[in-house]
Amino acid sequence: MPDLPQYSLFIAGQWRAGSQGQTLQSVSPATGEAWARFDCASPDDVSDAVSAAQAALDAPAWRDMSQTARGKLLYRLADLVAEKAEHLGRIETTDSGKLAAETRAQTGYVADYYRYYAGLADKIEGAVLPIDKPDMHVFTQRLPIGVVAAIVPWNAQMFLAATKLAPALAAGCAVVLKASEIAPAPMLEFARLIEQAGFPPGVVSVLTGDAENCAIPLTCHPGVDRIAFTGGPDAARHVVRNSAENFAVTTLELGGKSPILVFEDADLDAAANGLIAGNFGASGQSCVAGTRGLVQRPVYDALVAAIIDKCRNLVVGDPHDPATHLGPLCTMAQVEKIETTLAKAVSQGARIAFGGSRAGGDSAHYFQPTLVLADGPGVETLTVEMFGPVMTLIPFDTEEEAIQLANDSDFGLGSGVFTQNVARAHRVSRRIRSGITWVNTYRAISPMAPFGGFNQSGYGREAGQEAILDYTRTKTTWIDTSEDPMANPFVMR
Incomplete structure (x- = not known):
């Protein structure tokens, strides 16, 4: 060599x-x-x-x-x-x-x-x-x-x-x-x-x-x-x-299984972009990936449609190409873990609304941006850190339920809250048990801001x-x- x-x-x-x-x-x-x-x-x-x-x-x-x-x-x-x-x-x-x-x-x-x-x-x-x-x-x-x-x-x-x-x-x-x-x-x-x-x-x-x-x-x-x-x-x-x-x-x-909470008064385009940034940025290979999307029921269907529409325009390919949005996963073990976890989630009642398979052939490290929909928290994709481009959305009805779902995890690294209600933003972010909460944005860092x-x-x-x-x-x-x-x-x- x-x-x-x-x-x-x-x-x-x-x-x-x-x-x-x-x-x-x-x-x-x-x-x-x-x-x-x-x-x-x-x-x-x-x-x-x-x-x-x-x-x-x-x-x-x-x-x-x-x-x-x-x-x-x-x-x-x-x-x-x-x-x-x-x-x-x-x-x-x-x-x-x-x-x-x-x-x-x-x-x-x-x-x-x-x-x-x-x-x-x-x-x-x-x-x-x-x-x-x-x-x-x-x-x-x-x-x-x-x-x-x-x-x-x-x-x-x-x-x-x-x-x-x-x-x-x-x-x-x-x-x-x-x-x-x-x-x-x-x-x-x-x-x-x-x-x-x-x-x-x-x-x-x-x-x-x-x-x-x-x-x-x-x-x-x-x-x-x-x-x-x-x-x-x-x-x-x-x-x-x-x-x-x-x-x-x-x-x-x-690691983490960070929740992103979207309330009915949120700017849905910003929320959709936040969920995409939190899940498909770095092809999902991020410890703060916001893989648990919690969406208030009145806007659930509209947000799902907005995310699918954006996913259709995402490019999976050569990471050196400026037009690419999602590059390959670093190891084949990640690809295989994603496939196993998705199969388990589907058997538990979840459905794949977009993506769900490899991109580029059986031996490739590429995986499609994937959206999983579930009625509640009892699915594998909400508990396993896959380190890949997979987000799962579940609906909630009340603020209290959203907080309970957000805190229903062994992890607590990042979290996101999308709402135009400033009082709610303060109230909810304070109660989420995570070291970082982003409000109406996601995946931002600074040398001045503690991270953990x-x-x-x-x-x-x-x-x-x-x-x-x-x-x-x-x-x-x-x-x-x-x-x-x-x-x-x-x-x-």
Whole structure:
């Protein structure tokens, strides 16, 4: 395979092959053909990356760098990300099948996450405490938490890496970034920008590989102080168990079955677009996909008709083609899971109003935008996260019923509310148990807005000002200013 691009591991500022010689091919979902290969990390490689991170934390180049200087490095990284957005987007589209229009735009916007935290780098402050002992001067400092294991999936990796790396680096941590073994090329390309930006060796290492040889050794490693994980609930349970080995502080951003509520007074065209954005954007491969559409009965039929009319104009095809709306799914396992789940839902009484099958042949990763209609909540498509372009609509009668249906889930990441009644928007959004609620829009992000979920959608928040504090530990310093210190050593001061 001499013509395939080769990606190595980035450890301690150097590119190197995996120590066990294991490699994997990366297959383009659009063509089904291998287009690149990459080295896989071994437990020894993981240990080397963590050791390099620990060494970087102790080395003057990073340890003694001022907070302002750290911010300037992040500004430089942001500029490089923006400059390389088209290149990184093209690599991500080839590797994962996501639309080129979105990967380019999202990568360009990701630069703002690095700029946001660059500006916060020298705003991390301690405090002088008004202590109740007049002969003591007591103050706090926010110090870097240490070595961070950042684990990201393939579906929005530039964004999800930024929500972890940007605050961690601004806080002065060192990071070992583990990319998914499915479509890892963008993260390995991104590592080149870390190098170009001028971060000291070991401050960021980028690995990829399987669970046994890479993810488990990383999350169990005694040198890891914090784990920032995005992925599925099953993998997260393993991460939490692994963190018992090192007591690492852990945050989890997991999946969802987000509800989108459409009330009878809603702008139906906006609601239809919101449901399409929430379900067919990124071909449904999004943790905030609004796959549970709850529609007030008086407008149910009209909204179904509007969605079907829009679906007829959606183009499924080459993700590099600007005319395409839905590209391929990243893996064949997703296609097969969708087919199994749809069959189960139909057997439970649901009906498929649009789509429902593969597009492009039995071996293709493409799936039609699919609309499922059900009379109530007891169908498989309302509980299983399929990670594909499938939405299910069910009717409701009252506001209270809508809220109950919205909260009838083990997940709680995103939600949407479409109504022109401002009081209702506030009332309903407050009662939905989700970390994010969009009103009269859907699937919007910002570096200033915290991102995270409730219930089995995880815990902790990414983005926003408070996220940077999660990468610090508070240190309290006491200074005795009296002239007769420790007068009685047997009595606590």
